[in-house]
Amino acid sequence: MRVTAVAILNTLLAALPCGPHCIVSPHPDDAALSMGGILMLLALSPAMPRRVLLTPFTRSIYAPGIPAESRTQEIVSVVRLQEDAAFASAVHAAYFPLDMPDASLRGYNDNTELGEVMDTDRSPGQLVSCLRAVIPSRLGVVWCPLAIGGHVDHILARNGVLSTVSADVVIIYYEDLPYAAGFDEATIGAFAQRVHENLQPLSIDIDSVWQAKLAGLRCYSSQLGKAELAAVEQAAVRRAIPPGKRAERIWIANGPIYVTLP
């Protein structure tokens, strides 16, 4: 029997607990970049678990795709919200923005946002409080970033999830793109092992929805340029099993309290 991409994903879905899926995207665009193909496949899946796209850091002044004179916090934040909502609609997910300021508005710069969380940063506690208030109590699966590349907002989102969800919720980690495209396999594996010692990689074939993934990324025209899209395609080709197709890679713990990998 030929196993299609949807069938592979459905095999995984069958092994997961029932209940809604919460997709945590630190910023607008992270989930689309890193697991947009999987979200397109989920939208096509007969199993159709209910999905919520939860984006914590939606306030920002970062928007290279809009004119410099328009890059006020108010305008940029509204544009990014609209882009993220359009993507959520495209993948048939409910949309839940948390309206928190991103690192650029909390005193970080391009270098420090890829480092340690500053002592003066109050967002870790605020984020956990928000997540406790909004993450559904009856949840099946949370998809969250591995935080490859070490962006403080990605680390906060991942750690916020880990300290919020109950032990019976399966956590699936996605590789943060485009950051992950810049690391070799050994480094990515080391990142994953630091998050959870039993994490195993699983490539999901997204070849059949590649054009749909690109269409989803076009929702984020204020953010994404040729460099980001090239890195996403390079990563998709590298992760494909067998070679010649495109894939997204996720990491999941394999064991009795988690899930038996297909």
Ligand SMILES: [Zn+2]
């Ligand atoms: Zn991000």
